[in-house]
Each structure stands twice: as C-alpha cells, then as structure tokens.
Amino acid sequence: MTAYRFCPKCGGGLLAQLMEGQERLLCEGCGFVLYVNPRPTACAVIVERDEVMLVRRAVAPAAAAGTCQVGFWSGASIRQRD
Ligand SMILES: [Zn+2]
Secondary structure, X not given: OOOOOEOXXXXXXXXXXXXXXXXXXXXXXXXXXEOOXXXXXXXXXXXXXXXXXXXXXXXXXXXXXXXXXXXXXXXOOXXXXX
16 A cells, blocks of 8 residues: 555545455545546547436445546556456
8 A cells, every 4th residue: 555644635544445345545534535546548428419328436436426437547456357
C-alpha cells in the first residue's frame, strides 16, 4: 500500500479497507477512497435519439449514482478471460 496517511479532500485519517477485492485507503472523515494512479481505459456513451443510457454504480464511491460505463486499471485489477 502507499505512504498516504491523510485524505486529500478533508485531511482526515486514511484506513486500509478491503474494497472490490483489493486493499484501498478510505477516509474516516468523508468517505473518500484513494485510488492510487487510476488510469481510465474505456468509456462508453450510448445515445439513441435524444436519450443517453447511463448505468448505476454498484460499489463505493458514489454507489447507486448514475454514470457512463467506465473502467480503469489500478495496477492489481487485471483479470484474464479464457
Ligand atoms: Zn476525507
């Protein structure tokens, strides 16, 4: 894990938590999750006529919020498919 100890948003303490199958740093004060070196790898925007299709996030941060379908690589999240 990283050497980060404090939240960049509110200055609260960061705690290591198991999230999405990986250890991540979570702020005790505001719930901010520190993703180390996230890099967007894909984004899909589906438009039909005057409507845009959104997906609902299943996990924190912003669980249940609507968003475009996106993904990122966080260093340890590579999965192989057969
Ligand atoms: Zn915070």
